[in-house]
Structures are given as structure tokens and as C-alpha cells.
Amino acid sequence: MAKSLGHFSSLVSFTKTQLSRQCARLFFRTSVRRTVMRAVPSILSPKARDFSLPNPSWGDEMMRLYNHYNQQGGVDPEGGGEQGGRWTRLPSYNRSLKYAIGGVYLSKIIQSKARLFTRNIQQAGAAFEYVVFYTNDKQRCVCVLQAGHLLEGPPGHVHGGAIATMIDTVTGSHASLLCAPVMTANLNVNYRSPIPLGSTVLIESTLGEQEGRKMFVSCKISSSDGSKLHTEATALFVSVGVSHLLRG
Numbered sequence: 001m002a003k004s005l006g007h008f009s010s011l012v013s014f015t016k017t018q019l020s021r022q023c024a025r026l027f028f029r030t031s032v033r034r035t036v037m038r039a040v041p042s043i044l045s046p047k048a049r050d051f052s053l054p055n056p057s058w059g060d061e062m063m064r065l066y067n068h069y070n071q072q073g074g075v076d077p078e079g080g081g082e083q084g085g086r087w088t089r090l091p092s093y094n095r096s097l098k099y100a101i102g103g104v105y106l107s108k109i110i111q112s113k114a115r116l117f118t119r120n121i122q123q124a125g126a127a128f129e130y131v132v133f134y135t136n137d138k139q140r141c142v143c144v145l146q147a148g149h150l151l152e153g154p155p156g157h158v159h160g161g162a163i164a165t166m167i168d169t170v171t172g173s174h175a176s177l178l179c180a181p182v183m184t185a186n187l188n189v190n191y192r193s194p195i196p197l198g199s200t201v202l203i204e205s206t207l208g209e210q211e212g213r214k215m216f217v218s219c220k221i222s223s224s225d226g227s228k229l230h231t232e233a234t235a236l237f238v239s240v241g242v243s244h245l246l247r248g
């Protein structure tokens with residue numbers, strides 16, 4: 001009896017040692033993994049950051065318009081609600097290719113360090129803060145843009161190149177919704193009135209004619225209350241094969 005008890009207690013202490021070793025190993029592995037994950041979250045994080053969600057840099061006007069379009073069944077303030085006027089938010093990542101279906105391998109082949117131009121400034125609110133919504137029928141898109149202080153052109157106002165960038169981005173995203181991948185073949189911009197730095201504006205994109213691979217899109221930028229027209233533009237997008245992107 002005493003012998004079998006001794007056997008039992010040595011078995012327990014052996015199991016305890018094994019368990020504590022395993023726990024220590026597990027703890028070590030977990031804490032190492034946690035440290036690595038903390039150190040390089042952008043590489044290992046399984047979840048991509050969606051830049052079109054609110055962040056603390058968004059001002060009252062940006063938030064008001066975001067909430068307006070984001071509400072389920074939110075309708076166009078200009079009354080286009082019946083014609084596909086429900087708005088859906090378009091997620092936005094800084095690696096559009098990587099997060100497209102089948103794009104993860106292409107993004108490695110093309111350029112692993114590539115980041116979307118409008119989403120690569122670290123400081124929230126410093127440059128392009130924007131969110132794009134599209135209608136059910138995908139005929140229209142609206143973008144709410146808050147233009148940060150790094151986008152200055154004429155003193156106190158937004159740079160024309162930054163405005164053209166946003167027009168290209170919104171109309172390009174719009175064309176991509178219907179036929180990705182696309183490339184801008186032509187962009188015409190008429191600057192009607194300057195956009196104050198720091199202001200929130202609306203960029204509206206409307207799909208025009210579609211002829212084979214060609215998609216014509218028109219666009220206007222107005223003040224957030226719609227009272228002032230800032231910019232008008234037309235764009236032509238041509239849908240391309242993936243091989244066109246690989247050719248360089």
C-alpha cells in the first residue's frame with residue numbers, strides 16, 4: 001500500500017513538473033508572440049485597418065455627414081432617394097491590391113512596399129480624411145472629405161493637385177466598383193472656387209456612358225451645405241487586364 005502510494009505521489013509530482021514545464025513553455029511562447037505582435041502589428045495583424053471609419057481627428061461636419069450617409073436607408077439630400085438612393089459605405093485600405101480578391105499574391109509581385117497615396121500619412125487628420133458611399137445601383141458615389149493642413153497649395157487653401165488626386169480617387173473607386181481594375185485615361189478639372197484648408201466638402205461622382213472598356217464619369221465638389229461649387233471634373237476610365245498592371 002505504502003509502496004503504491006509512493007508510486008502515486010511520484011507520479012503526481014512528475015505530472016506537476018511536466019505541467020509546469022509545459023505552462024512555462026506556453027507562457028514563454030505566448031508572451032514572445034504578444035511582444036512580436038505588439039512590435040510589428042502592421043505585418044502580423046490579421047485584420048486590415050479600414051481607413052473609412054471615423055477617427056478622433058474627424059470634425060463635427062465630417063461626423064455629421066458620415067452619420068447622415070451611414071444611416072441605413074439614408075437618402076440623398078438632393079432627393080434622389082428613389083433611384084437607388086440608399087448609401088453603402090465603401091471600405092478603404094492602404095493596400096487596395098492586397099485586400100482585393102486574389103490580390104494578395106499580386107501585391108507581392110508588383111511591390112510589397114506599395115501603399116495607397118491618399119492613405120499613407122501616419123498622422124490622423126493631417127492630410128486626406130475621407131469616406132466614400134455608393135448607391136445600390138452603383139450609378140452614384142459621394143465622398144465626404146476633410147482636407148488636412150498638409151494639403152496646402154495657395155495659402156490657407158487646398159492644393160489643386162490634392163483636389164485632382166481626390167477626384168481621381170473617388171471617380172476611380174466608382175469605376176472600380178463596376179469593373180476593376182481600371183486606369184485613368186483622361187481627367188479634366190475645372191477649378192471654380194478655392195477650397196479652404198481644414199474644411200469638409202462633398203465630392204459627388206456620377207456614372208455616365210459606358211462603351212465597351214470605357215467608362216465616363218462626371219464629378220463635382222461642393223461645400224458641405226451645397227451652397228458653393230468648388231470644382232467640376234470629367235474622367236475617362238479604361239478597364240484593363242491584370243497583365244496591364246504587371247507590365248508596368
Ligand SMILES: CCCCC/C=C\C/C=C\C/C=C\C/C=C\CCCC(=O)SCCNC(=O)CCNC(=O)[C@H](O)C(C)(C)COP(=O)(O)OP(=O)(O)OC[C@H]1O[C@@H](n2cnc3c(N)ncnc32)[C@H](O)[C@@H]1OP(=O)(O)O
Pocket residue numbers: 096097100101102103106168169170172173176180181182183184185186212213214236238239240242244
Ligand atoms: C485582382 C486585381 C484587382 C485590382 C483592383 C483592386 C482594387 C481597386 C479598388 C479600389 C481602388 C482604390 C482607389 C482608386 C484610386 C485611384 C484610382 C487611380 C487610377 C489612376 O490614377 S491610374 C494612373 C494614371 N493612368 C495611367 O497611368 C494610364 C496610362 N495609360 C494606359 O495605361 C493606357 O493608355 C490605357 C490603359 C488608358 C489604355 O490603353 P489600352 O491599350 O488598354 O487601350 P487602348 O489604347 O486601345 O484604348 C482603349 C479605348 O480607350 C480610348 N482611350 C484611351 N486613352 C484615351 C484618352 N487619353 N483619351 C480618350 N480616349 C482614350 C481609346 O481610343 C480606345 O477607345 P476605342 O475602343 O473606342 O477605340
